[in-house]
Amino acid sequence: MTPAPGSWPSPVSVAKAVAAGRSLEAVAFAGDEVWWSEGRPAEGGRIVVCREISGGVEDLVPEGFNARTRVQEYGGTSWVPVADGSAVVFANFTDQRLYMVDPIGSAPRPITPEPALPAGLRYADLLPDPARGRVLAVQERHEGDGTFGTVRRSVVAVPLDGAAATDPAAIGTLVPEGTADFLAAPRLSPAGDALVFASWNHPDMPWDSTVVRLVPLGRDGLPLPGGEIRTIAGGPGISVVDPGFLSDGSVLVQSDESGWWQPELRDPRGGGRRRLSSIEQEFAPPQWNLGRHSWAPLPGGRLLVVPGGVPSVLDTLDESLQPIDPDWAACGDLATTPTGRAALVVGGPRIGTRVVLIEPRATPRTVRTASDDPLPAAYLPVPEHRTIDGVHVLVYPPTHPEHTAAPGTAPLVMTVHGGPTAAASRSASAQVAFFTSRGFAVADLDYRGSTGYGRPYRDALRGRWAELDVADAITVARGLLADGTAGSAVITGGSAGGLTVLGALTTTGHPFAGGTSSYGVADLQALETATHDFESRYLDSVAGPDHTTWTARSPISRAGQLSTPVLLLQGGRDPVVTPDQAEAFAAACREHGIAHALVVFPDEGHGFRAAAARIAALEAELSFYGQILGFPTPDVPVLELTRP
Template sequence: MRVLDYGSWPSPVGAALAAAHDGRPDHVGFVGDEVWWTEPRPTEGGRRTLVRRHADGTEESALPAPWDVRSRVIEYGGLPWTGTVVDGRPLLVFANFADQRLYRWEPGAEPVPLTPVSAVGGGLRWAEPAIHPERGEVWCVLEEFTGEGPADLRRVPAAVPLDGSAADDRHAVRELTDDRRRFVTAPRLSPDGSRAAWIAWDHPLMPWDGTDLLVADVLADGTLAPPRTVAGGPEESVPQAEWAPDGSLLYASDRTGWWNLYRDGTPLCPREEEFAGPLWKLGQNWFTPLDSGLVAVVHGNGAATLGILDPATGEVVDAAGPWTEFAATLAAHGDRVVSVAAGPRSGWETVELDVRTGRARVIGAAHRDAVDPAHYPRPVARTFTGPDGRDIHAHVHPPHHPEYRGPDGQLPPYVVWVHGGPTSRVPLVLDLEIAYFTSRGIGVAEVNYGGSTGHGRAYRNRLRGQWGVVDVEDCAAVALALADEGTADRDRLAVRGGSAGGWTSAASLTTTDVYACGTILYPVLDLAGWNDGETHDFESRYLESLVGPIAEVPERYAERSPAAHADRVTAPFLLLQGLDDVICPPTQCERFLAGIDGTRVPHAYLTFEGEGHGFRRAETIVRALEAELSLYAQVFGLNPPDVPTLGLSG
């Protein structure tokens, strides 16, 4: 082992390599016997393509550029495609990102539009399509803008004709219900076609706070009768419901404080663990019923694994394999179950489980080591103690290189990574962006602070009214604990995060002296502005639970906003922003920077045209990673080779 200062180790994990492996497969589904899914293409403008796995096991990117299979419903999108077999040939319907139209597509032909373009506001958008050939329709969610403002819209379950008659005629789209509910998921038809089930909620609730599970009879003319509520409420979150082959209704509910599974109201496997998660994207699914009566489930306390639940006994048998995390996407066909999984030593892959044999195998997007895996991080899941003795879950990725170590007596710098959401969770999987830093001698600590999912409702409710407090305290507690135990250098701690994680990073720099610098990506920075029409409709009332109703606690909005206290920042920082971001728009960053003006705090502000909320293009990811490393190099006194110098003003 050669000795070299931490942060200065040469590494084969370059920014371009990390960017090329950004993102993961998603939205798995069966088209007949074939498995299809969506997959990112960072080097093709960040688009997502449809990948087809043929019967012989070969894969192909089925849709060429510029087709981009992605929905913008609620801005975070959702399930963007569906498929079936008609007359022995695949028939697919997908949402195209550029125009948000639904298209009908048969491989070998050009996609044909099924829905029109609207010039009003954000137009017409669609998610969670399901083909019903017997009805000649695609049932889905319709999001329709009625004006130019982000909240000028309506959402309804809708039926789109498969024959293309609605391609130029909005009135040919059949609305299945009225639009009295602000948010809806797509209706699921019962096996006999007599009933439909869907989920709805209204402002100011978020879907992890409270939703209603609705069931309605399907009338002879194809419309839905007035629905009845069968589960849910303002303090009960039902994020998914599915019909079992026998006509019973399966759903997930957190009425006990944990998202558990129920069949017609009866618990199937009552445990203090999660069988579902936060519904950030329409069409996420954590369970799917099998023809045999068994149920495939993604479940766990923290880490989420794939298992098969026997409703008769309540027993769950987990799939064996190297994967420690499964994503909220499942599909079943006969005894085959497909999902997306990853582990600390492998990236996200498409995985198939044979329920009869219990054998699980990779069938698509197979992980291939882009570099010698000896350069991968070696993370450890840990639980730290925070204020008031509360638990804080985190993943610690120490600096690691097969050929280098730091000098005796020198402690490494560490960066605290703050996930977005904030109602979300970071999984413990291989991430080459983390390896980009750890392989150079910079440690990373990912914190699932109070408010994160995966540990029950009480854990995520810690953030109610406390955003900007509990998240900041928990991240600081982990950083300081690493320093106190001699793992990290107390004088070389940084914080970084995007979206809600950008908020926590900025709030940490304005309210604590824990960090020597920070990286802030597409953040929330001004609560009052974000609450007053500066964000999209889905999260426009989110602050009522995270902070409190502004009419009741207006002082909190000013007290906690980094933009209102930018003059308190003394640590250097890097601010990264997509110019097409409608969730956290650039105006938030501009307001924050105006408060920095005159303070002489070293900082840099990089903006990216064509990028929205979260970076998708390879060139953007490369620039962002190299700028972040350069910030740490300048602040921590590091000497990483071959990294462009970031110009800091101030």
């Protein structure tokens, strides 16, 4: 007898789904070598800088160190090769100091001072300045608990000789504190006589209004006395990100002045400007993390770019655009050399995330994959992009070589991304296959406010968070139930996606049988007062100025309308959405007699990194769905629900 969809036997175990989640993050060239960083669930989520050696992979950051920065709490690229690839500088997670491994294989030594406040000096967006024996970085100075008004940022120069480890005065300042609330992407001119950087101020986020500014530098690499810091791109209502110099001294930025993030050239001397592509696609992602790259120069007036996330070569003379590989639909980071070599972190619906190396006139070669045991192709779902009442969604069908789900029989898992200014992943996901191989359909929702569809779609959520995203989730779920894609539906999401989950479940007449909120927002007022500085004024734009509206839209205020079970997954050390939010919602479930479970992982933060936590979370989710939808889940432990 054919088992019911949702209970199909699957080779994609919980452990395999998590093991396949080794995160590949950033790439760089170190001399002739490609280096990359990867997060390892089996090592508690530790981030390691690696390089390829004969017969395998060599770790450049030894055990006991974790190359992870906490700048803006979401971090970003935390390392950089120096000394022509004979050394590496990285930010260590525990104390947030910069360390240098010189030579490779030696013990790391600190090159920044121990701050008075533990982890109170943080560094990200590192940039080598080899001619001056230093590395540039965005520095974050914490003067309190990390909430609004307790953090200052600057761009600094750290000497590689280690002098600053004991003498803070050895650190030079290129962009002083107070220049702007937020700083990103310091980039040196080819001659080393100028620095560009991006900046923005509260209450804006980097996808709202930013500017790119230029600082003239003297021979000592410090700002010229009396030199003017000039704005060369951006302004109110314009987002410019990922600036950088080309070899002729012009500056390239990704600007959304046209309604799409597109590459533009700016002449910092004469003020001229030229858009390099008019294709209506996003050439850059939203800047949640520092230090990632969305473009890099290639010989012959060409650029390596990622329109719509697809790695491509742009000819800046005729604006022609050539995708590199039809299987590549996403790019996490990229780097090039003057000779035309390129390294990228890529992924796509048919391939898992990987680091690839492209030599001129050669076929791309895979250097590292996210999993050493890739999923069988027969179990890998291929998504279909749909638009339902103007809302974008990627729909993954139940996928199994021995079983087929009849129309209207598959349970649907609707997944809601975080952000809310973000987008569903375009890379093959072992966790998606975990569900589709069991007979679920999966719908990755890109509600209004998501990125990838132009600024008007992104801005549609302004002032209407916890309203439009909730409405879009309900609309799309109803559409997929009506057309036979699914016979029942549950909803899951993390962080901002968790708010959408809880908002949907507290909306009368919703179509979901239940939902899972991972470190999700339950109370908008509490989020404003407790969250970190980077997002502390985010609600001003995305939720609007009226705080009575915040209260009305907060799921905790509407808990009396709950009628379906809820699973709450929470990190005990989450500085973004603090644990009291999940605890308060669990208490509301108890008060109103709603079946629920609250699972707290004491050592996890905002997002689960350790394998044990990720395994337990996925097991809990499958058991929860089996219980509320009525099918067996014998391969995972039974989640105990608190029932009325």
